[in-house]
Amino acid sequence: MSQGAVATMDRKPMPGMMVYNKKLGMWVFLLSEVMFFTSLIGTYVILRFAHPDHWADVGLVLNVQLTALNTFFLICSSVTMVKAFAAIQEGNQKGLQMWLLATILIGASFVGIQVYEYMALTGEGFVPMLDSYHAVGRGNPHEGPSLGGPLYGATFYAMTGFHGAHVSIGVLCLIFVYVQSLRGVYTADNHEGVEVIGLYWHFVDLVWILLFTIVYLI
Amino acid sequence: MNFFWRMGMLLAGMLTVVIVLWVITGPSWTDLSWVMPDNTVSTFGPTLDNLWLIILWVTGIIFVVTEITLLVFMVKYRHKEGRKAEYIHGSNNAEIVWTTVTFVIVMALAFYSKGLWDEIRDPNLIPADAYQIQMLASQFEWNATYAGADGLFDTADDFISRNVLHIPVDRPVVVQLMAQDVIHSFFLPEFRVKQDAVPGMITPVWFEATRIGEFTLACAELCGLGHYTMSGTVIVHSQADFQDWLAQQQAAAEDD
Amino acid sequence: MSTTTATETHAGTAEHHELSFVRKYIFSTDHKMIAKQFLFAGLMFLALGGLLAVMIRWQLGFPGRPLPVFIQWIFPDTMAPGGIILPEFYNSLVTMHATFMVFFALMPLMAGVFGNLLIPLQIGAEDMAFPRINMASFWIMPVAGFIMLASFFVEGGAAGAGWTSYAPLSTSGEWTGVYMGQILWLISLIVLGFSSILGALNYVTTVMNMRAPGMTWFRIPLATWSIFVTAWLLLLAIPILTGGLILLLADQTLGTAFFRPEGSGEPLLWQHIFWFFGHPEVYILILPAMGFVSEVIANRSRKPIFGYHSMVIAMVSIGFLGWVVWGHHMFQSGMNPLLGMTFVVTTVVIAVPSAIKTFNWMGTLWRGNIHFDTPLLHAVAFVALFIIGGLSGIFMASAPVDIYIHDTYFIVAHLHYVLVGGSLFGIFAGITYWYPKMFGRMMNEGLGKVHFTLSFLFYNMAFFPMHNLGVQGMMRRIYDPNQYEYLQGLQPLSTFISISIFLFATTQILFAFNFLWSLRAGKVAGNNPWKSCTLLWTTPSPPPHGNFPEMPIVYRGPYEYSHPDREEDYWPQDEPPETSEAGGQLAAAPSPEPVPGD
Ligand SMILES: [Cu+2]
Numbered sequence A: 001m002s003q004g005a006v007a008t009m010d011r012k013p014m015p016g017m018m019v020y021n022k023k024l025g026m027w028v029f030l031l032s033e034v035m036f037f038t039s040l041i042g043t044y045v046i047l048r049f050a051h052p053d054h055w056a057d058v059g060l061v062l063n064v065q066l067t068a069l070n071t072f073f074l075i076c077s078s079v080t081m082v083k084a085f086a087a088i089q090e091g092n093q094k095g096l097q098m099w100l101l102a103t104i105l106i107g108a109s110f111v112g113i114q115v116y117e118y119m120a121l122t123g124e125g126f127v128p129m130l131d132s133y134h135a136v137g138r139g140n141p142h143e144g145p146s147l148g149g150p151l152y153g154a155t156f157y158a159m160t161g162f163h164g165a166h167v168s169i170g171v172l173c174l175i176f177v178y179v180q181s182l183r184g185v186y187t188a189d190n191h192e193g194v195e196v197i198g199l200y201w202h203f204v205d206l207v208w209i210l211l212f213t214i215v216y217l218i
Numbered sequence B: 001m002n003f004f005w006r007m008g009m010l011l012a013g014m015l016t017v018v019i020v021l022w023v024i025t026g027p028s029w030t031d032l033s034w035v036m037p038d039n040t041v042s043t044f045g046p047t048l049d050n051l052w053l054i055i056l057w058v059t060g061i062i063f064v065v066t067e068i069t070l071l072v073f074m075v076k077y078r079h080k081e082g083r084k085a086e087y088i089h090g091s092n093n094a095e096i097v098w099t100t101v102t103f104v105i106v107m108a109l110a111f112y113s114k115g116l117w118d119e120i121r122d123p124n125l126i127p128a129d130a131y132q133i134q135m136l137a138s139q140f141e142w143n144a145t146y147a148g149a150d151g152l153f154d155t156a157d158d159f160i161s162r163n164v165l166h167i168p169v170d171r172p173v174v175v176q177l178m179a180q181d182v183i184h185s186f187f188l189p190e191f192r193v194k195q196d197a198v199p200g201m202i203t204p205v206w207f208e209a210t211r212i213g214e215f216t217l218a219c220a221e222l223c224g225l226g227h228y229t230m231s232g233t234v235i236v237h238s239q240a241d242f243q244d245w246l247a248q249q250q251a252a253a254e255d256d
Numbered sequence C: 001m002s003t004t005t006a007t008e009t010h011a012g013t014a015e016h017h018e019l020s021f022v023r024k025y026i027f028s029t030d031h032k033m034i035a036k037q038f039l040f041a042g043l044m045f046l047a048l049g050g051l052l053a054v055m056i057r058w059q060l061g062f063p064g065r066p067l068p069v070f071i072q073w074i075f076p077d078t079m080a081p082g083g084i085i086l087p088e089f090y091n092s093l094v095t096m097h098a099t100f101m102v103f104f105a106l107m108p109l110m111a112g113v114f115g116n117l118l119i120p121l122q123i124g125a126e127d128m129a130f131p132r133i134n135m136a137s138f139w140i141m142p143v144a145g146f147i148m149l150a151s152f153f154v155e156g157g158a159a160g161a162g163w164t165s166y167a168p169l170s171t172s173g174e175w176t177g178v179y180m181g182q183i184l185w186l187i188s189l190i191v192l193g194f195s196s197i198l199g200a201l202n203y204v205t206t207v208m209n210m211r212a213p214g215m216t217w218f219r220i221p222l223a224t225w226s227i228f229v230t231a232w233l234l235l236l237a238i239p240i241l242t243g244g245l246i247l248l249l250a251d252q253t254l255g256t257a258f259f260r261p262e263g264s265g266e267p268l269l270w271q272h273i274f275w276f277f278g279h280p281e282v283y284i285l286i287l288p289a290m291g292f293v294s295e296v297i298a299n300r301s302r303k304p305i306f307g308y309h310s311m312v313i314a315m316v317s318i319g320f321l322g323w324v325v326w327g328h329h330m331f332q333s334g335m336n337p338l339l340g341m342t343f344v345v346t347t348v349v350i351a352v353p354s355a356i357k358t359f360n361w362m363g364t365l366w367r368g369n370i371h372f373d374t375p376l377l378h379a380v381a382f383v384a385l386f387i388i389g390g391l392s393g394i395f396m397a398s399a400p401v402d403i404y405i406h407d408t409y410f411i412v413a414h415l416h417y418v419l420v421g422g423s424l425f426g427i428f429a430g431i432t433y434w435y436p437k438m439f440g441r442m443m444n445e446g447l448g449k450v451h452f453t454l455s456f457l458f459y460n461m462a463f464f465p466m467h468n469l470g471v472q473g474m475m476r477r478i479y480d481p482n483q484y485e486y487l488q489g490l491q492p493l494s495t496f497i498s499i500s501i502f503l504f505a506t507t508q509i510l511f512a513f514n515f516l517w518s519l520r521a522g523k524v525a526g527n528n529p530w531k532s533c534t535l536l537w538t539t540p541s542p543p544p545h546g547n548f549p550e551m552p553i554v555y556r557g558p559y560e561y562s563h564p565d566r567e568e569d570y571w572p573q574d575e576p577p578e579t580s581e582a583g584g585q586l587a588a589a590p591s592p593e594p595v596p597g598d
C-alpha cells in the first residue's frame, strides 16, 4: 500500500524538463512554428537572391515609418504581457486584468494598422498577384513605372500576412484568457494559462522583429 | 528433421506458385537481368555501367551474406523446449566493427562516384568544341533547334527538328535544355543521359555518341496527360552524313 | 482498486461516472480509444490506397483492356469509359495512391495508432499530456481524408501531378486539366498537417514529462524511442510542407508566382521545400516500424536487444542526418551539379545508422530462443526486406548511377521495399503483437501464418522484378509503357507483377478477416501473453481508463529476457528487486544505465 504513495511522490523526479506539461507543450509547438516561418522566410531569401530586380529600394513602396511605429506597439504589448504575468504571480487579479486588456488593445491595434497598411499598399498597386502587380510607390500618382516585381509583393504578403494571422489568433486567445481572468480563474498559485499564452505572444513579437528587419529595412 | 521437411515443402510450394505464374504470363528470363543492358552508345556509358556493376557486386555480396546469416540464425536458434536464450546485451567491439566497415564501404563508393559525376555534370568540364543544340521541351514534344550555317542561334537560318534529335557520331554534343510549360526530363536510356528540363532555366547536358544508329528519346518526368506519349528518336549520323543533313535542312529553312 | 490508490488523480477520474457512448467511442479522450480510432481509419485508407494500386496495376498489366465486369460499371466516363482507364484518370490514380498511402494510411497507422497506444503504456503514464488535443488530432484526420476523397468527384477529377506535385505542373489546371482536384489536394494536406502536429506535440511532451518513476531515458522501450524521434521529425518537417503547400495554393488560386516561371518564380524551390520535408518524412514512415520490430524481435527471441544504446543513438542520428540529405531526390533536377557530391556523401553516411540497426537486430536473434509467432515472422521479414530496400538505396545515392535509374521502376521498387516491405510488414508485426493488449484477445495464429506466408511470397513476386524493369530503363508514372518500342518486350513481366499485386491484395482479406473475427472469437489474451518485460503488459488487457491500477516503479531496462539467475525467462521492468535495497536504489536517483548494465 505504501508503494502507491511512494509512487505519487516519486512521480516528480522523472520529469526531466522541470516544467509543467502545458509550458513544455507550448515550447515544442513554438519550435514547429519556427519551422513554419523558416519555410516562408527561406522562400523569401531564395527568391530575393535569385531575382534582386523584383525588389524596390527601401522605403519606396513600403511605409517604413508607420510600420516602425507598429513594431514599437508590438514590443510594448510584450511589456504589458510581462506585467500581466508579474501581477498574477503576486496574486494581483486586478493588475492581471488591466495588463491583459492593455495587451489585447495594443495587439488589436497592431492588426488594425496592418490592415490599413494593406489597403494603402493594394491601392498603390502593390499586390501579390503576378498579373495585376504594378507598384507605383508611396504617394505617387497612379501612373509611372512599376517598382520591383510580383515576387516582392507575393513574399511580402505571405510573410506579414501569416504573421498577422498569428497576432490575430493571439489576440483571440488573450481575450479568452482575459474572460477567464474576470471569472477569477487565475491565482498566485494557478496561472499556467497566462504564462503559456505569454510565451506565444513573445514568440510572435520576436518573429515580427525579425520580419520587420528583413522585409522593411533590408 | 520434421522442421526442415516442413520448410522444404513450403519453399517448394512457393516456388511452384512463382513458376506457374511465370509460365502463364510468359516473361523471358533475361528480363530479370541485374546488369545494365548492353546497349550503351555514349563515351561515359561504359564507365557508368561499370560503376553500376561495382555497386551491384558490393551490395550483392552484402545482400547474400546478411540474408543467409539471417536465415541461419532463424533455423539454428529456433525455439526448442528447455533451451534458454543467452543473456547478452551487445558488444561494443561488434558495434565499432560494423559501424566502421559500413562507413568505409559507403564512403569509398561515394568518392568513387565523384569522378564520373564530375565528368558528366561539371559545367566546367563540358568539352569546349561540343556541337550546340537547343532543346525546348513542351507538352508533349521535343523541339530541337539547330543554329544553321552561321553557327548562331536566333537567326533566320535556324531550324527546328521535332521529336527527332540528329547528332553526329564521335563528336561531343551539348544540348541546352529548356522547357516551355512544365518540367520534362530528357532521357536517353542508351546514352545513360537524364536531365530535367525546367521552365525558366537553361540546363546544359552533354554527351558523345560512339555508334551510328537510331536510339530512344523519352520523357522521364510526369508532365501531364500525354506524358506517356512524349517519346522521340535520336539519330546518330556519321559526321559526313550529319553535315549533309544540316545543309539540307538549312536550305529548307532559308526557303521559308 | 484500493482506497489508497483511489485518491490518486490518475485513477480517480475513471471511478465515478460512466461515460456516454459518444464520449467513450467517438469523442473519446482516452489514448487507447484514440489509438483504435486511428487503427480503423488507417486500415480503411490502407484498403482504399490498395484498391487504387490495383487499378494502376490493371492498366499496366493489361493496358487498354477494360476493367473486369462489375468493376467497370463503377466508373463514370470521365474516369474509365467502357472500363478502360483514361490517361488523366491514371495520373490521378498514381497521385492519390501515393497520397493516401503515405499520409492517410502509413502515418496514422504508425504514429497515430502506436504513438497513442504505446507511449503512455510503455512509460507508465495514465494518459497523454493533452487528451483533448489528442482527440482533435484524430478527428482532423478523417476530415482531411474526406476532402481528399471528395476530390475524385469534382470536375476534372483528383489531383494528377504526382504526390510530389512538382511545380509548375501543379500550379495550374492548364497543364493537367485538374483544377479543383489539385486545390482540394492542397487543402486536405494543409488540414492534415494540423493532425500530425497536434499528435506529435502530445507524444513529445508525454515522453519528456510523464514517465513513471525510474523510467530513465535509457530504460524507455525502443518503440517509444522510435516514436519520440518520429514525433520530433513530424513537428519540424510538417510545418515546412504546410508552408510550401500554402504558397502553392496561392499560386493556384490567387495568381501569385512563387513557383511559376512566367513570373520569375522558381520551380526548383518547390522541390527543395518538398524534399526538405520529404526526406524526414521518409524516416517518419520507417522509424516507428523499426521500433516495433525491435520490441518483437527481442521479445520473441527471449533475449535482450543487442546494443540497446547504439539502437537509440542510431535512431537519433537518423533524426539529425535526415535533414541534410534531401538533395539526393534532385540529382537530375537541374540543381547545381556541384552540390551533387555533398548530397552523395550525406546520403551514404545516413546508410550507416540503418546498417547498425540491421546488424543489431541480427545480433538479437543470434543465440536467441526464437518463437515463430506471426509478429516475429513479420518482424524478421521487415529486416530481410529492409536490407533489400537499404541496399538498393545505395545505387541511387551514387549520383552518376542515379542518372540512369532516376524516375524509373528501380525507384518504385526501392521505395516499395522500404514502405511496404519495411513499414507495412512493421505495421503487421505491430498489430499482431499488440492486438491482445488493444482488444483483450489474440489473433488467430494459423490464419496469421498463412496470411504472412502468402503476403511475403506475393509481395516479393510483385516488387522484386520491378528492379529489373528499372534496369531495363522503364520510366515510372507512364500510362502505357508500350508507347516505347524498347519497353514492349517487358509487357509479360509487367503482367506477372500485376497479377502478383492482385494476389497480394487479395491475401489481405485474410488479415481483415482475422482481425475482425478475433475481436469476438479470439483466444482471451490475459495480461501478458508474450511474457514481455515492458510496463504495457503489466496492465489488464485492454487496460482500464487511467491504465495502471497503481503507479508503476521502474527498476530496470525493457529487455531483461533470459536472465541467468532467474527461473522465468523475463524480468518485468516494474518488479522490485528481491533484496531490501529496493528503496535505497530508488532514492539514489535513477541511474541512466539499465541496472544489469551491458
Ligand atoms: Cu514531358
Ligand SMILES: [Cu+2]
Pocket (backbone or CB within 6 Å): C278, C279, C282, C325, C326, C328, C329
Ligand atoms: Cu530522401
